Amino acid sequence: MVVNWSPSRVKELCEELSESREQTEKGTNSMTQETHRDSHQLLSPQQFADRLVISRWTTYAWIAEGRIKSIKLGRLVRIPESELERIIKEGTHNE
Numbered sequence: 001m002v003v004n005w006s007p008s009r010v011k012e013l014c015e016e017l018s019e020s021r022e023q024t025e026k027g028t029n030s031m032t033q034e035t036h037r038d039s040h041q042l043l044s045p046q047q048f049a050d051r052l053v054i055s056r057w058t059t060y061a062w063i064a065e066g067r068i069k070s071i072k073l074g075r076l077v078r079i080p081e082s083e084l085e086r087i088i089k090e091g092t093h094n095e
Helices: 008-022 034-037 047-050 055-066 081-089
Strands: 071-073 077-078
Touching: 008 034, 008 055, 008 081, 047 055, 047 077, 047 081, 055 077, 077 081
Parallel strands: none
Antiparallel strands: 071 077
């Protein structure tokens, strides 16, 4: 199934992901406005992998496992930067 979303819909989805994430943090509101603004950026799986020094295939595996949230834009996969921040903050260990 191919879904073509407008840029405004993608932004909406990023905001929903961000809000969902904030609700699960239960009151830890240490993000600055600048960090919050940056968390709306979307990364390719390769960019995500490069920042964590992991392989692109590990990134795809984590998406498939549900370990990180992603957005599919047609055939492109994008990962909100907030997911990168979450992985860095929580570490990569499954609990």
